[in-house]
Amino acid sequence: MGRVPCCEKNGLKKGPWTPEEDQKLIDYIQKHGYGNWRTLPKNAGLQRCGKSCRLRWTNYLRPDIKRGRFTLEEEESIIQLHSILGNKWSAIASHLPGRTDNEIKNYWNTHIRKKLLSMGIDPVTHSPRLDLLYISSILSSSLYANSSQFNTQGLLDIHPIENTDLLKLASSLLFSQQCEDQNLCPQNDLYNPQILNQNQSHVHYQNPVQQVAYTELVEPNVNPYISNFSDLSSQQNSLLNDWHRNNGTSLSTLTEDYIPQLLSSYNYSNYSSDNQNLMDPPMSETTTLHSNNNSNNNFSFASVLSTPSSSPTQLNSITEDERKSYGSSSSNMLKFEIPEILDFE
DNA sequence: AAGTGACTCAACCGCAAAAGG
DNA sequence: GCCTTTTGCGGTTGAGTCACT
Structure with a gap:
């Protein structure tokens, strides 16, 4: 009791x-x-x-409480601070004058979290959602390696963080495969690289996963985040093999430690002095689907994962102690610029 | 107008740390 | 050092509100 x-x-x-x-x-x-x-x-x-x-x-x-909607700047700060501090709402609140921890927590749970999820970003790790990357990976492997045997069981076993995007992606890919199997495929802009190349100026993606999925679909060896898994070191491959081997229990078996391990394992193995190359998956000549400067719908891994903070001044006041005490779970991939990617509705 | 489901956010709960004796 | 009390915090709940049918 x-x-x-x-x-x-x-x-x-x-x-x-x-x-x-x-x-x-x-x-x-x-x-x-x-x-x-x-x-x-x-x-x-x-x-x-x-x-x-x-x-x-x-x-x-309290008289010093600021009521009313959060401003874009505040929203930015919250996301940046959360990426550094995690769910330390009081610590986050201390960097946002006039806002309470409760208010920030509520705002995170009702607004920001959903935004990040809909963008294909895991709000816990602030990294691209591996469930979507994974589904893209197994879908494409089914489509290209053994197109007659579609691994639907693998899909069913996934417990995505939030599966709306996943279902859209899966249904699109299933449809695509059905067309292909029956030779009914229309000249679908979305899945036809040639047509895409001709029309790339108007192709936009709602989130990076869609882009990754598309890239993988039309050109399986282009996208380093998925296809170049074959380039990983043996240790990295081992990690990924474990991941795939756990297909049955799938992502529910991925701990918070495990996911960043996978990500960082890949990311840092390809790290060069050019962070942009690291975080922004290089697209091939034929699959350059967007440019970062023309639309809020466009998305750059770099803008999310690696860009030096655009940082409101409050962020500069985070002490070294705070960083240490709040751990390193998410601290390495966490500074990102928000305004572009938040304006996606 | 009524019913229903989704969403928001103030308030609560329980745990842990800090403070005090 | 131990025990009790107080305070702070993060997770969760549920009443109120809104949107839709």
């Missing part, structure tokens, strides 16, 4: 605060300041527990 909630012990009130209660709390704190939250409610004449009073004050009544 769990602990009895503090408010229930003494029959104290719970739930939404009334304006009268708010006023009592404000009046008391203005006169006496806040110190001992335990005794404060009694002294202030409130039938609340101290914890409830503290929360109400810090999250809502």
Whole structure:
């Protein structure tokens, strides 16, 4: 049996605060300041527990709280800070004057997280979602290596972080394969490299995974993030083999440690002095599908993963201790420029 | 207008760390 | 050093609101 909630012990009130209660709390704190939250409610004449009073004050009544929608700059900062600090909402809040940890946490969970997911970015690791990369990989291997045997079981076994994109991708690829099998394939711009080359100026991708998937589909050996797995060192291959071998339990077996290991294993093996080359998958001449300067729909790995921070000043105030104490789980691939990629709706 | 599902966000819960005796 | 109390934090819940049918 769990602990009895503090408010229930003494029959104290719970739930939404009334304006009268708010006023009592404000009046008391203005006169006496806040110190001992335990005794404060009694002294202030409130039938609340101290914890409830503290929360109400810090999250809502404090005079320095900035209400209203988050600005683009704030959103940027939150994403950058989250990539460095993780779910340390209070630490993030300390870099955003006037915003509370609760507010930031809510905003992250209801807005930013969804945005990142829809862009094919894992909001936990701030890296491209491996579930989508993986599905693209097995789809393409089915299509090109053994096109008559489509590995649908592999699809079913995947437990994606969020599978909307995955389903779209899978259905598109399945459709494509069905066409091919029946020789019914139309000259589909999306999957025809020749036509694409002719029309590349208007081809845009909603997210990097679509681009990766397409690239892999039309030219399996072009995209280093998937196809060039064969170029990996034996250790890296071993990791990936483990990954594929675990097909049955699939991505649910990937721990947070394992995923960055895979990513960094590949990324850093190809690291050169040119970060751009590292993070932005080089596209072949025939599959240069976009340029980064013309559309918000376009996406660059580099812009997400490796760009030096465009950094609001608050970020510069993160101490070395903070960085250390919050660990390195996501700290290496975490500074990115946001404005372009956030404006994708 | 009523029903339903999705979304938002204030508030709660429980744990852990810090502070005090 | 140990125990108790207080405070801070992150995860979660659920009432209220909105959008859609």
